[in-house]
Amino acid sequence: MSDERPLHQDEPLEGDIGPASGGPDTATRDPATRDPARTGLGASYDFGSPKDRRAALRRYEAEREERRRRVDAASGRIAAMLVAALLAFMTFDSARTAVQARERGDEWLFPPGILAAVCGIAFLIVIARVLRRGQTQVK
Structure with missing residues (x-):
């Protein structure tokens, strides 16, 4: 005989990360009639009054907007660095x-010289904008 116990349907498997079983009687009961205190879902889903729900939604939207601003700022800095490196x-x-x-005596001013000047000016503009925006960004 082995030392292993037989598994029942309501017992969690090894490594199971789901909620713990409330016992054999909760597995057969209708989920709509379960006691919220036993499942632990009552407090996490009940925000109280409609005013509290609106306040929670406003906080959630404000946090989401702040995360979006931070991500946009970081991606803008990365894009500016890549453009500056290319220029x-x-x-x-x-x-x-x-x-x-x-040195070879070929035309040097028109194609390569002008391109170098235009790229140099664009590089300076990108660097100036990055430095100016860096001082005004919200931390």
């Missing part, structure tokens, strides 16, 4: 190409 690379690459073209 810095484009400025460097175009300036290097312009210097090499000038």
Whole structure:
């Protein structure tokens, strides 16, 4: 014989994370007629008066809006860093190409020189906006 006990239908399985069984009589009863105090659901779902429910919904919406603002701010900073990195690379690459073209005697000002200047100006604008917005963000 083994030391294992036979499992009953109302006993939780090993590793079960669901609510504990209220006993054999609650498994057969209608869920609508169960005692809320025994299941522990009464206090968590009852917000009281309609005024309390509205206040709870307002708090929930305010918390949700604050989380959305934080996520938007973080994603905006990440996007600005990626754009700044791309513009810095484009400025460097175009300036290097312009210097090499000038050394070879090719046209260096129009395609690579202008592109380096435009990317450099855009890079400075992005950095200035990030620095200006960083001071005014809500913490």
